Amino acid sequence: MKNILFAFSFLFVLFSGCSNELDIIAPQEEVMVVYGLLNASDSIHYIKINKGFASEDDAPIVLAKDADQLFFDSLLVTLIDKSNNTAVVLSPVSMDKNAGIFNNTVNYVYATNHELTVNRNYGLKITNLISGKVVTANLELVGPPVAKTPTIASINLYPIESGKLMTINYEADMRAAVYEIRLNFVFEEINSITNEVKLDTQSWVVSSGKFNDQKRILIRLDGQLFYDNLAATLEQKGPEITRRGKHLEFEYWSGDKELSTYIDVYGTSSIGVVQKKADYTNITGGYGIFAGRNSYKITGSSLRTEIKNELKTNPVLTPYRFVD
Template sequence: MKKNLSYLLAIVGAFTLYSCETEIKTNAEYKDITVVYGLLNPNESNHYIKITKAFLGEGNANDLANNSANFNYADGELDVRIDEYNANSTFVRSFSLSRTVNEIPKDDGVFSNTDNVLYKFVEPSLKKDYSYKLNIVNKTLGKEITSETKIANDPSLTNLNQITKLKLVNSSGSYLNHDFNIRTGANSGKVKVNLIFSYANHFTDTAIQPEVKTVKISLGEQKTTTTEGGDILVFTLNGANFFSALTNSISASVPNLNYRRINNCVLEVISAGVDLATYISVNEPSTSITQNKPEFTNLTNALGVFSSRNIKNIYTASSGFNATNPSTENLNGFDNDGQTNFDNDTKEKILTMGLNFCDPFNTSTYAPRCVDVISNWNTFNP
């Protein structure tokens, strides 16, 4: 009986306690938490910084995320600038960033994409030996956010002269691999390499412009051993993987397709700045049983990362790989003479994969000759 009474008193006490408070507050008092993502690319002119705020509120989280006012700062609320300093740490100039809305569309997702707010400045020639300091001032709260980054310098292909034509299969049909030796640039923490295979769809209706398409084939990524640059990282293009990627990415049947023409490929080398490489590494899936991961940000009074990313394309010509885009070929990889940087065995393999590729020289016994529907490949740039 005494035991039952104790249970009863506990239950009554609980109801009495909660009856004093008609509304339970589940959220702590709001605190402004700024989240910043910015990557400067020395090979681009337009530079964007994403600045949002973490939010917390009563109600359904999806409904809150669907309202962009919950995570975007209001127009005029932030003052954003980037200061440039030379190699001697002497101030050179400032860039004032303007607030843009939907200049770059946001993909669909949980968060509202009605207003994609980015902060932008234009500079076609960021100096690769300079430092750039980010300064964000929340004029409403009097809060200042700062960060600093150096620019990831250009990588280079050290075996450029040894590469003439890509040979990924031999005359007997055996697949071959191809190595690219990349020398890292200064201020780089990680390098990723892709081979971009380019081709053009031509249609039976000549009123339809040819359509340039690409297949991106990853050669992997590697961390650098020094931030000073000069590492030699070897990336291997696997011949079997190359042809599998074409088979899996290129549809054999396209409405009104007449034929496809092979273009030159491009080697895309992406160098992550040191802090960006650290941020990526910290946020990789944990292999620990506890799943504990350290937090990393290089911003004061904010979360996220402000760093650099160098995207360098090593263009290709019919004679092989070149450090700069040849004047006789445009950025889409069209070659005026119909040549490509694939050797004959590799090209013959592509022509016989059943993907409707044509032969510009009528040398293949399996593929039809290309009949160009435009007279000047060099000026065609859709």
């Protein structure tokens, strides 16, 4: 389910880089291309707005390569809480961006640190103060899941043993349509020569997909898969480096129906770069996506003794020198 993983991390791609594989077509109709993925857990919320050009046929909508043509000169961007009809004005900010087909000297997005509330309806309204054109979109923020196994109280006792089943069980918010579960392993690297101790994390996407009507996820996997994934992602280092496991983190990501539909249409190849006029958008008067997601994390503080022992004795981890 690479599409799901991409969707939950695509803001990084949208705001920092672009593909180099894009054919520029002659500009005709000027359009607004909007991307926003709101998460109540985020401290800052971003909306990306670019100027695009649409042809009369089904050719892609293309963003401008020239920085002077990529952004609108004067926009009023507001986020509206539909429960009380209050509006927050977003401010333009500059963000770093990698070189690509778009001009990489400047990259503007609109941002606010306003605290959002889950399960509320929010509207986005963008007004071009020069042309008078208005673009709108709406969403209902996804709420957090209810964790059954593990929980905050039980994560330090969570068992992961080869040959035995590890269980992940939780209930999602009723508005969630897609999900991703990540298991993060936090460990130390100790250098016996310099005495330097470095903290590191390896992340494993345990499962991803779409919810059924029950909005419940129950996963049972052989614990050996955890150790196999760890061995496949760790780097072998010199004999002076040993490692020590510290704790586990479970991350539960979910997205709304709009995000689920967008994933179905675009997959992983074109988000933020090219769109076709016949493809999906939920932006009224423009193109792009305005969707909601939720992230919820359970963080432990220690590991079970059985996990510490298996880190040292499991054959697939022998080259990585785990110690007590």
